[in-house]
Amino acid sequence: MVESVRPADFAAYWAAVDDELARYPAAPEIEELPRHSTGFSTVYALKLTSIGPYRIFGYYCVPRGEGPFPGLLYTPRYGSVNHVPSYEDRERYAVLQIMHRGQRLADQPFAAAYPGLLTHNIDDPGRYIYRGIVADCVRGLEFLLSRPEVDRQRIGVVGDDLALLVAARRPAVTAVQASNLLLYRLLEAAERTDEYPVEEINDYLRAYPERREAVARALAYVDPLHHAPDIRATTLLCVGDPGALGGTEWLAPLRAALGGPVEEYRLTHEGGVDRDWLDAWLARRLGAEPRPLMWEIGGEGQRGRAFRHDLQHT
């Protein structure tokens, strides 16, 4: 049985976030980063205003040549740093990696603590940090949709729960790929692990047991389970081992609640295999060429990585 309950004012809560986003112009600042740009892609530092108001950061990369290009948003990982997008993505997509409030390059005036971010103001849905973080990611998608070089018919979002929430909040998304969910049924997950970052919840509830109801309420607003009916994009859920957090049974309520087409990919734990499969899936949805990194090396049955720009020795 799923413990998370959709709050009665769920729609109003998120409508207020949308209103706040609409109130603040994004005021984008775009500046090329020659250090990261290559012959096939230009990389920009991007600054945007999100709710608060708060200034967030992103790496925005545009392939050189004639557009429009499929747009791809990477939502931030749970941690202070997000990399510049990969060569393989920069070649095919107008790709944006957002840094939400508190992460490096978006850590003034608020610097996120790890551990700590997951429970920041978690006793108050109106001040819970993920209200703003979700808005930051939505703002990133809005930026992509505003760009003339981006094909609005081919928009992908990749990430964890945040990718699902963005797709729910903005129906323009074509395809969403979600893995390593953190916010999904989080209170239940916390009862099954002591690994961070989920353990942050256990730490908090040990310190403030009387706030359990408030925590449950705040988390319900950001649980993808309750956003799932609003998602129209084709959704790929990455599924872990049976019986584990992230396994088929664990994700079944989410899958059942999704409002659009849904597919599952059973992770193999072989990162090279999983990476190539997921890359190809997204490329097919967005009308791009897959960029497999796997190749046979040495003709001796071993497998390793090949790279877009193979070893060049003259």
Next chain:
Amino acid sequence: MQRRRGPADQYGTSTVRPPDFDQFWAEVMAQASEIPLYPSLEHVPMRSTEQVDVYEIGYDSLDGLRIAGWYCVPKESYIPPPYPGLLIVPGYISEPTLPKSWARLGYAAVGVAPRGKLRSNRHFNPGYPGLLVHNIVDRHTYAYRGFYIDACRAVDFLLSRPEVDHSRIGVHGSSQGGALTVVTAALRADVIACGAAGAPFLCGFLDAIELTHSYPYEEISEYLRRHPEREPLVRETLMYFDVINFAPMVRCPMLVYIGLADDVCPPETGYALYHVLSCPKELLAYPRCAHDAGSYWAMPKVKAFLAEHLEPAGLPG
């Protein structure tokens, strides 16, 4: 012409060990040894449990920097001391681990935040990207000179603790943590009893950038694209920080695990490191695995390896 990649285990890196490599690091270690550690502990009740006490720690390191970390130790009521010490070293972009689950297994475990990481970046913050190329033309000020020492001094922190058995201290990490595992085992060969290194980073730097364009190595490629004339200086500097050159100094048993489809830390460089380790060693190479380095299968073996050598008293799992 284009060169196909051959078998990863037969790849030879261009790494050369400078004649004064040992002297260079002996001088750095001597300089560090003159700095009092001034260890501090602050109990963190919120993150402590019935089984494990959690502390925020700090200690002084090179260049006057204060280094932060987490220290997790079993409660005496759960497991009585002494405890084996375990140093957990972080990846390049990851936050330092709060090693509570290791403490539950019976280790007195430190998760260290070397300079530039959150909580250790007040006076040194080259950023990500940035750290890997910070002063990369000068071995005397290159970021990793202090970064390596910060990790080593976490061993001194463990040695300062009366509940830690000084004869049972191990080190473990993956990616940059894999590199730091080897470096710490090399520079503190007098103390470290075993090490488990996953997907070791910082091995064969200038070979790695020909084998991958993934970050963080891509930082070096970007730097050299903009400053190609500095390549000789960069090469010279990096030879002093190449983990392959630390390998011969390691004396304790080492477990190394790599993914043969790793685009972040190319398997060729992992093999190159493994080949020059002259200590008791074991390699786990996982086909089709990427920067995860087969952790799904490797981690149970890592836990068994550490337990075999460090003999924690906690329950498995």
